[in-house]
Amino acid sequence: xxxxxxxxxxxxxxxxxxxxxxxxxxxxxxxxxxxxxxxxxxxxxxxxxxxxxxxxxxxxxxxxxxxxxxxxxxxxxxxxxxxxxxxxxxxxxxxxxxxxxxxxxxxxxxxxxxxxxxxxxxxxxxxxxxxxxxxxxxxxxxxxxxxxxxxxxxxxxxxxxxxxxxxxxxxxxxxxxxxxxxxxxxxxxxxxxxxxxxxxxxxxxxxxxxxxxxxxxxxxxxxxxxxxxxxxxxxxxxxxxxxxxxxxxxxxxxxxxxxxxxxxxxxxxxxxxxxxxxxxxxxxxxxxxxxxxxxxxxxxxxxxxxxxxxxxxxxxxxxxxxxxxxxxxxxxxxxxxxxxxxxxxxxxxxxxxxxxxxxxxxxxxxxxxxxxxxxxxxxxxxxxxxxxxxxxxxxxxxxxxxxxxxxxxxxxxxxxxxxxxxxxxxxxxxxxxxxxxxxxxxxxxxxxxxxxxxxxxxxxxxxxxxxxxxxxxxxxxxxxxxxxxxxxxxxxxxxxxxxxxxxxxxxxxxxxxxxxxxxxxxxxxxxxxxxxxxxxxxxxxxxxxxxxxxxxxxxxxxxxxxxxxxxxxxxxxxxxxxxxxxxxxxxxxxxxxxxxxxxxxxxxxxxxxxxxxxxxxxxxxxxxxxxxxxxxxxxxxxxxx
Ligand SMILES: Cc1ncc(C[n+]2csc(CCOP(=O)(O)OP(=O)(O)O)c2C)c(N)n1
Ligand SMILES: CC(=O)[C@@H](O)[C@H](O)COP(=O)(O)O
Ligand SMILES: [Mg+2]
Numbered sequence: 167x168x169x170x171x172x173x174x175x176x177x178x179x180x181x182x183x184x185x186x187x188x189x190x191x192x193x194x195x196x197x198x199x200x201x202x203x204x205x206x207x208x209x210x211x212x213x214x215x216x217x218x219x220x221x222x223x224x225x226x227x228x229x230x231x232x233x234x235x236x237x238x239x240x241x242x243x244x245x246x247x248x249x250x251x252x253x254x255x256x257x258x259x260x261x262x263x264x265x266x267x268x269x270x271x272x273x274x275x276x277x278x279x280x281x282x283x284x285x286x287x288x289x290x291x292x293x294x295x296x297x298x299x300x301x302x303x304x305x306x307x308x309x310x311x312x313x314x315x316x317x318x319x320x321x322x323x324x325x326x327x328x329x330x331x332x333x334x335x336x337x338x339x340x341x342x343x344x345x346x347x348x349x350x351x352x353x354x355x356x357x358x359x360x361x362x363x364x365x366x367x368x369x370x371x372x373x374x375x376x377x378x379x380x381x382x383x384x385x386x387x388x389x390x391x392x393x394x395x396x397x398x399x400x401x402x403x404x405x406x407x408x409x410x411x412x413x414x415x416x417x418x419x420x421x422x423x424x425x426x427x428x429x430x431x432x433x434x435x436x437x438x439x440x441x442x443x444x445x446x447x448x449x450x451x452x453x454x455x456x457x458x459x460x461x462x463x464x465x466x467x468x469x470x471x472x473x474x475x476x477x478x479x480x481x482x483x484x485x486x487x488x489x490x491x492x493x494x495x496x497x498x499x500x501x502x503x504x505x506x507x508x509x510x511x512x513x514x515x516x517x518x519x520x521x522x523x524x525x526x527x528x529x530x531x532x533x534x535x536x537x538x539x540x541x542x543x544x545x546x547x548x549x550x551x552x553x554x555x556x557x558x559x560x561x562x563x564x565x566x567x568x569x570x571x572x573x574x575x576x577x578x579x580x581x582x583x584x585x586x587x588x589x590x591x592x593x594x595x596x597x598x599x600x601x602x603x604x605x606x607x608x609x610x611x612x613x614x615x616x617x618x619x620x621x622x623x624x625x626x627x628x629x630x631x632x633x634x635x636x637x638x639x640x641x642x643x644x645x646x647x648x649x650x651x652x653x654x655x656x657x658x659x660x661x662x663x664x665x666x667x668x669x670x671x672x673x674x675x676x677x678x679x680x681x682x683x684x685x686x687x688x689x690x691x692x693x694x695x696x697x698x699x700x701x702x703x704x705x706x707x708x709x710x711x712x713x714x715x716x717x718x719x720x721x722x723x724x725x726x727x728x729x730x731x732x733x734x735x736x737x738x739x740x741x742x743x744x745x746x747x748x749x750x751x752x753x754x755x756x757x758x759x760x761x762x763x764x765x766x767x768x769x770x771x772x773x774x775x776x777x778x779x780x781x782x783x784x785x786x787x788x789x790x791x792x793x794x795x796x797x798x799x800x801x802x803x804x805x806x807x
Contacts, residue, residue, distance in 0.1 A: 168209040168473045171202035181255050182229035182280075190230075193425050197226045201454045203257070204248050209473040211263040213271050213593070216452040216464035217246035217316070220346045220422070224314070224447060225249040227428035228342075231436055232312060235279045238298040242315035244272030244285030246344075254280035264593035266768040266778075272597060286597030287565065288535050289322035291315050292341055296328055299335035299442075310436060311335070314342045318349030318512060321357050321534035329412045337441030341414065344422065346451040349512045350466050351520075355534045360408060365419045365448055409444045418446025423453060463515070485650040488643040489586055491621040493518030495628035495657065496555060496584070497525050505553045506632055509544050511537045517557035517586055537562050541569035541581070548579040553632060557584040560600025560642065561591075567606060574638045575610040581638050582631040583607075588617070588642035589680065589731030590762070590776060595769035600642070601762050604679070604736030607640050608709040614639040614662055615708040617680035617730070621648030623706070629657035644681050644731065646772060663710035671701035674790050675723040677716065679705045679730040679737045682781065686729060689786035698790065708737045711744055720750045720757065725793045727786060729760040731776075736761060756793040760786065 175192060176199035179185050188196065201222045208215045226249070228239060234254070241247050251269060252260055256278065262268025273281040283294040295313035302309045315325060320343060332339055345361050347353060407416040417435060420427045428447070435443045451466070452458030457476025458465035469478040486494075500506040500522070507529040514520040514532055523530035533540045537558055544554040563570070563585060574581045588600035608615045614634065618624035618641060627641040668683070669690055678686040683704050690700040703719060705712060708730070720726050730737040738759025745751045763779055776782050 168206050171199065171206050173199035173203055176200055176203060176252075176257075179253060180257070182234050182253060185226070185230050185253060188230075190425070190429060193226055193230060193429070197223050197425065200226065200249050200252060203252055203260070205455050205473055207252075207260045207263065208248065208468065209471050210261050211265070212468055212470045212479075213248070213264050214245035214466065215455070215468050216348075216458050216461075216466045217243075217346075218248040219453045219455055219458060219465075220449040220451045221246045221314070221344060222249050222454070223423045223425055223428060224342070224344065224449065225253060227425055227432055228312060228314070229253050231429060231432040232310060235282065236309050238282040238295065238309065238311045239280070240283045240291045240295040240298070240311065240313045241273050241285055242291035242313065242319045243288045246314075246316070247273050247281075247285075250280070251278075254278055264595070264769045266770040266774070268769070270595060270769065271593060272595075284597070286594070287562065288319040289315070289324040291319075292325055292328035292332070292339075295341070296332055296335055296339055299338035303335065303338055310338055310340055312340045312342060314344055316349075317343065317345040317347060317358065317361055318353050318535055320361075321349070321353065321355055321512070322536055323538060326412075329409070329414065332442045333413045335442050337438050337443070339442040340435055341442065341444040343409075343418075343444060343446045344449055345419070345446060346449045346464075348451040348464055348466075349535065350463065350516070351512065351514050351532070353534065354512070354532050357534075361446075364407060364446065368419060409446075414442050414444040415440070416444050416446065418444075419448045420445065422447030422449035485648040486621060486653075487647050488618070488621060488624060488645070489516070489518040490521075491624050491648060491653065492557075492584055492586065492628060492643065493521040495625045496522055498657070499628060499632040500526050500529060503553060503632060505551065506555065507531070507547065507552055508555045508557060509533060509540050509547075510557050511535055511540045511562065513557075513559065513562070516559065517584070519557050537566040538569050541566040542573045544581045545569070545573040545577065545579045548574075548581050549577075553580065553582065553635075555582045555584050555631070557586065559587040559598070560585045560589075560603040561587060561598050563603060564606070570607070570638075571610060575613050578612040578637040580635045582634070583638070583640035584628070584631075585640055585642040587645045589644040590772045590779065591645045592772045592775065593769045596765050599762070599766075600644070600731075601733040603640070603642055604708050604730060604732035605734070605739075608736060608740060610638075612637040613709060616641045616660075616706060617708060618643045619678070619681055619683040619704045619706070620651045622651045622654055623704075624648075625654050626658045626660050627706075630660045630662075633659050634662070642680065644772070649681075649684055660706065663707050663712055665703055665705040665707060665712040665715050667701060667703050667715070669700065669702035671699040672722070673698050673724050674700040675719040675726040676700060676702045676786060677705055677719065677726060677728045677737075677741065678702060679708055679728070679732075682729045682731055682776075685776075685781070685783040686786060688783035689790075692783060692787050693790060696787075696791075698794075705737065708740060711740055713744060716741060716744065717748065717750065720745055720755055721753075723755075725756045725758070725790050727758045727760060727789055727793070729781065729786060731762065731781070733762050733764065756796060758789050758793050760789055
């Protein structure tokens with residue numbers, strides 16, 4: 167059992183205002199106690215640990231120096247915000263993290279005034295902070311906006327769009343680059359190499375150097391001359407810094423765990439007459455907890471764990487994960503076909519492409535947190551004859567929608583989209599749910615959209631994708647483990663647009679897409695027990711629909727229900743449109759669609775979320791019975807009641 171640590175000084179700090187009453191030399195103890203509290207809490211809840219441990223001192227220093235919540239502190243991604251939540255009045259709830267009705271695992275506006283902007287998807291913090299800064303400037307309000315962005319998140323184009331625009335904010339915007347030389351995996355690309363050069367080429371900024379470099383009080387011409395001298399003194403070989411070329415005053419690198427450096431630097435930057443400033447802090451992901459420091463992933467995301475040993479709770483052995491089945495199937499395709507290659511946007515382990523990379527290192531590309539680039543890079547590869555699989559979580563593919571439309575679908579390029587985490591994902595909550603991909607993909611020209619009903623179907627669909635050169639094709643599958651069905655020795659190529667009837671009935675037809683099939687079969691059993699003969703179809707394709715099969719089902723059954731792990735505008739909408747266009751609902755057919763609610767707050771296990779979302783067997787039965795009870799007197803009958 168993880169005992170709560172003794173935190174005598176932290177106990178006195180409920181809000182940042184309490185922190186600001188302390189003496190600077192007491193902050194070290196606060197930070198040490200804060201770190202122990204984070205470790206203890208995450209040991210109970212699981213969640214994101216490494217990144218939060220890396221910003222314990224930085225969080226303490228920011229809330230000590232800046233007048234939060236009036237000064238707006240915007241965390242990037244927000245997975246590192248647990249120390250921030252403890253220091254901003256939420257320590258009592260910290261052990262409810264990522265649970266139904268508990269604290270979010272990310273920053274969330276609805277949760278606290280100290281969370282001025284929600285996060286979870288990366289690289290949004292500078293844009294959002296710039297918005298706050300410019301608004302304050304336009305309203306003549308005091309107050310700074312501080313964006314804390316990681317080195318991994320700095321690899322996304324959106325961060326540069328914001329920095330390119332940052333001059334607008336002057337000294338009201340402060341960007342803190344939290345450089346721990348880690349993304350989820352080790353960082354990749356030119357920026358990571360550049361930051362490494364920056365850090366290795368300079369001693370941590372001493373106070374003397376700081377005074378010289380932050381001569382903010384000088385009138386501009388002199389200040390510029392001093393700055394130029396300073397840059398020349400440093401040797402223009404570094405070209406100043408990339409950030410200075412973008413209009414920032416760069417300060418750093420500084421030791422992000424040394425409060426004696428952090429506090430004066432942040433105070434100087436806070437009081438700087440001009441800006442924007444970018445403070446480059448160097449931290450260690452997992453700092454202060456040996457099992458995290460020693461782990462390859464620095465305990466980025468962990469299950470509940472024993473604080474003493476660091477041993478994480480192991481899930482009971484079960485069927486293989488969909489991610490693992492995908493990776494194995496893709497490796498088999500690549501063994502058959504040398505043009506098969508794979509792209510991830512900084513999620514090698516999450517997508518299973520770490521396994522693919524072990525087998526085919528030269529055919530695997532981790533492009534960093536850069537989904538937009540990943541998609542158009544894949545389009546270029548496809549245009550030149552390769553067979554690229556773009557493996558991106560459903561929720562993160564949202565970041566690259568125009569690239570999917572403009573660079574892939576309209577040009578009808580054969581990019582394969584492996585969409586993991588499709589449907590509800592559990593503890594990461596609504597920001598990570600794969601709710602929208604059916605809706606946003608099945609509306610596109612040329613796009614083929616498949617959903618695997620189980621892990622065997624996933625193997626067939628990966629094979630079908632590999633062979634599909636006629637245009638873009640997507641296969642979606644959920645987070646977690648399969649249903650335990652045997653995997654096929656030899657994958658089949660599925661006929662595009664053809665579904666399968668998995669249960670024959672006469673009165674009710676359940677049209678299922680994806681892994682809700684298991685619940686659909688349970689519902690069919692329950693309906694049969696009530697004397698309702700029920701058919702079940704696995705549609706396999708949201709686009710193109712198997713119109714012949716659907717037409718047959720809708721014209722030979724009294725009630726038809728579609729079910730999908732997706733939001734409105736997906737499969738159900740397409741079946742309704744087809745039925746309406748073909749006059750199939752003119753003859754009294756009771757057609758209902760079941761789908762995810764617009765948004766849901768609970769963060770819990772996916773199966774609980776599906777029950778809460780009314781997308782399980784019980785809900786299917788209710789839907790059918792309600793439809794049957796519906797007065798069959800046709801239009802207007804409700805009015806008479
Ligand atoms: C758009 C987007 N793509 C992918 C992710 C998944 N993701 C979450 S944290 C992370 C790495 C972030 O690295 P960094 O910004 O350096 O933060 P650190 O974890 O090192 O503190 C990634 C890729 C995401 N949250 N958002
Ligand atoms: C913070 C973030 O976006 C990732 O760490 C995400 O939480 C990973 O999700 P999975 O745990 O489903 O891989
Ligand atoms: Mg990092």
